[in-house]
Amino acid sequence: ADGDLLFNVNSDIRFNPRAAEQPEWQNEDHHEEFLPTGETSIDSYPNWLKFHIGINRYELYSRHNPAIEALLQDLVSQKITSVAMKSGGTQLKLIMTFQNYGQALFKPMKQTREQETPPDFFYFSDYERHNAEIAAFHLDRQVEWICIRRKGEILILDFRRVPPVAGRLVNMTREIRDVTRDKKLWRTFFISPANNICFYGECSYYCSTEHALCGKPDQIEGSLAAFLPDLSLAKRKTWRNPWRRSYHKRKKAEWEVDPDYCEEVKQTPPYDSGTRILDIMDMTVFDFLMGNMDRHHYETFEKFGNETFIIHLDNGRGFGKYSHDELSILVPLNQCCRIRKSTYLRLQLLAKEEYKLSLLMKESLLKDKIAPILYQPHLEAMDRRLRIVLKAVSDCIEKDGYDNVVENDFNTDVNTVTTER
Numbered sequence: 001a002d003g004d005l006l007f008n009v010n011s012d013i014r015f016n017p018r019a020a021e022q023p024e025w026q027n028e029d030h031h032e033e034f035l036p037t038g039e040t041s042i043d044s045y046p047n048w049l050k051f052h053i054g055i056n057r058y059e060l061y062s063r064h065n066p067a068i069e070a071l072l073q074d075l076v077s078q079k080i081t082s083v084a085m086k087s088g089g090t091q092l093k094l095i096m097t098f099q100n101y102g103q104a105l106f107k108p109m110k111q112t113r114e115q116e117t118p119p120d121f122f123y124f125s126d127y128e129r130h131n132a133e134i135a136a137f138h139l140d141r142q143v144e145w146i147c148i149r150r151k152g153e154i155l156i157l158d159f160r161r162v163p164p165v166a167g168r169l170v171n172m173t174r175e176i177r178d179v180t181r182d183k184k185l186w187r188t189f190f191i192s193p194a195n196n197i198c199f200y201g202e203c204s205y206y207c208s209t210e211h212a213l214c215g216k217p218d219q220i221e222g223s224l225a226a227f228l229p230d231l232s233l234a235k236r237k238t239w240r241n242p243w244r245r246s247y248h249k250r251k252k253a254e255w256e257v258d259p260d261y262c263e264e265v266k267q268t269p270p271y272d273s274g275t276r277i278l279d280i281m282d283m284t285v286f287d288f289l290m291g292n293m294d295r296h297h298y299e300t301f302e303k304f305g306n307e308t309f310i311i312h313l314d315n316g317r318g319f320g321k322y323s324h325d326e327l328s329i330l331v332p333l334n335q336c337c338r339i340r341k342s343t344y345l346r347l348q349l350l351a352k353e354e355y356k357l358s359l360l361m362k363e364s365l366l367k368d369k370i371a372p373i374l375y376q377p378h379l380e381a382m383d384r385r386l387r388i389v390l391k392a393v394s395d396c397i398e399k400d401g402y403d404n405v406v407e408n409d410f411n412t413d414v415n416t417v418t419t420e421r
Helices: 047-054 066-077 130-140 173-177 261-265 276-290 327-336 341-350 357-365 376-400
Strands: 080-085 094-098 103-108 142-147 150-155 165-171 197-199 219-226 236-240 297-301
Touching: 047 066, 066 165, 066 219, 080 173, 103 130, 130 165, 130 219, 130 276, 130 357, 165 173, 173 197, 261 327, 276 327, 276 341, 276 376, 327 376, 341 376, 357 376
Parallel strands: none
Antiparallel strands: 080 094, 094 103, 103 219, 142 150, 165 219, 236 297
16 A cells, blocks of 8 residues: 555655765766656666665565665666765764765774673773674575575565665775765875874764774775664654663663563553554564674654554664673563464574574675675574573463463454554
């Protein structure tokens, strides 16, 4: 239905990318394919725009949307035409614009694959990891799985709520310094004693000469996350996560001291009706598997009201520790004892030896240009955490009964997941 699409291409908005972009769109040698009506054919749209058009009430992209693989390719191959620092946030992030006018958020590499978050770091001062952003995208979607005598599509979490992310090697001189018009960024470039090109930008954490990002000699790896539609075209609502941490060195949040906290949440809109509490449980499982403690807010598309999915943005603080499972991330599930049947069945499948989560993730991540993305102990930690999630659900079922814990989101007539995902 039209009401389920973020954009109705035929009536809501006549998509002319030039209207949404900078004056550079007025480029005389840029050719487009026009229909007899004078409108541009959707087939001729760049892949980032096809991605935007495909967003709907239930997911960021459909399971078999060919534009997503093409967009991932664009993220690593399109010429970077301009770079600017992103305002807000605690750590340095760059907005990169491509030759086809698409944009992506660049998070540079700050840690090697083997490094763990130092034990004395608070979660709110942890590094944001580029490889965590890439791995989160793969965990959230599905992978082509090839095994003996069989090729098929095996779903990982299959939420499709993370915007496409790909790893890329960037030339800091040619693709950042020489194309930025951001003087504050440009001024922070220098040559290190080892003759490497470095820069540090401006931000509240880790933007100093001591924490500079240095190339070898000027190559740096990072993650590029495709932008969502501009807020002027598709407003998003920001919600405070009910299980937000205190972000304080000594204080505890209410949910950490009140075991009945979920009962209070369930009486508060939008958690008192619809599927939002189940969306929070999906997000809880997603974050626990990654070890991400930094989910203070979340966003939804305003157009869809409360009956829509949570966008899983900003996953850079995942995959920080493989030797520790942060059980407090799982508190929402333990307190509420609710989970979607589709999610529960998928988790049970991923716990089987032939569809092991770590193997599927490893296979999926090999497709990225800067693979390997995760250190093997991180992959093994996900299998261990998956068993902990399944044990938590099992304990809930034993306490409250299957039907009170597992929400049937399947359409029994056709044996498919309903659109109330």
